[in-house]
Amino acid sequence: MIRTILIDDEPRGLSALSSMLQAYCPELEIIAACSEVTDAKEKTKTLDPQLVFLDISLRDKTGFDLLAELDPVNFEIIFVTAHNQYTLRAFQYSATDYLLKPIDEDLLVKAVKRAVKRIEASASNNVSTLLYNLNRLHAQKEMKLCVPSLKGFDVIDIQDILYCEAGGVYTNIHFANRAQICSSKGLSEYEKLLTDSGFVRPHNSFLVNLLHIKQYIKGEGGSLILSNNKEIVVSRRRKESIIKSMKEIYKF
Incomplete structure (x- = not known):
């Protein structure tokens, strides 16, 4: 019916x-x-x-x-x-x-x-x-990423990444259970690597793991609240694609 x-x-x-x-x-x-x-x-x-x-x-x-x-x-x-x-x-x-x-x-x-x-x-x-x-999300739990830094490189579990933040030509990667890492790669490089693994880009300066979004707050573009209570603003032009990605994953 x-x-x-x-x-x-x-x-x-x-x-x-x-x-x-x-x-x-x-x-x-x-x-x-x-x-x-x-x-x-x-x-x-x-x-x-x-x-x-x-x-x-x-x-x-x-x-x-x-x-x-x-x-x-x-x-x-x-x-x-x-x-x-x-x-x-x-x-x-x-x-x-x-x-x-x-x-x-x-x-x-x-x-x-x-x-x-x-x-x-x-x-x-x-x-x-x-x-x-x-x-895709199940595969994320099994995937690792090699992050180059000024000192060498770190091997990390993708599921542990909360979000990536642009820092000029570098990228600061924030985690749920460890200190952040500064990578020598730019944010655009991580967008190419992680978009197919459940990450979205709500703003030019951020790349966010869908698994760690716990709330969306309405607004002109709105904002995302992550599992560590970090709030990240969604740009107006990216709002529609962010909500679409969340709906595809969580079916709300």
């Missing part, structure tokens, strides 16, 4: 759509029907829908305004509206479909089938991604 939320500021519209879906689309489970924007925002955030039917013209906002507040959007969207001037903008949000009121039964069924197909394909990809990332 596909977890589905209906959002329309007209109760009659909600009732009509719900009845049609129950009659023609038994693969959908309607987990919420919302006529208020505040309620819709809360339910969409907490109930983890896979599919949302969204009216574009709401009372005090548009459906696009709601989506902007929910960013990132992790569900398929079927827009429903009495107006067709929003078509282009709807598909800029990668909508599965766009239905005009009054809703045609055949078009509704076709739209739902397309949405279900996309959801199932996404679920398959998510499983593959999860298995890949689990294997």
Whole structure:
């Protein structure tokens, strides 16, 4: 069953759509029907829908305004509206479909089938991604890294690295269980070596081990709190890729 939320500021519209879906689309489970924007925002955030039917013209906002507040959007969207001037903008949000009121039964069924197909394909990809990332993190626990320094070199376990910090042409490597090391290689070199081993670069000056991130704090770019309570700022332009990497690993 596909977890589905209906959002329309007209109760009659909600009732009509719900009845049609129950009659023609038994693969959908309607987990919420919302006529208020505040309620819709809360339910969409907490109930983890896979599919949302969204009216574009709401009372005090548009459906696009709601989506902007929910960013990132992790569900398929079927827009429903009495107006067709929003078509282009709807598909800029990668909508599965766009239905005009009054809703045609055949078009509704076709739209739902397309949405279900996309959801199932996404679920398959998510499983593959999860298995890949689990294997990658497992491999990290077995990998070692040779770090050149001014005195010679150190052989370290990758999993023990908290983060790497740029220090001019050098890199300071910080650990969970030992003193930091100053490497004679630059941070860009470590980014090439460690990106495929579960490290992300939230800022030009830092490279962070995903295994040691315990919290993300929202903000313009936000910040990461590591397992040793170190806070590292995320640059605005890297925010999206950092959150994506965390979601791929931890599936939140």
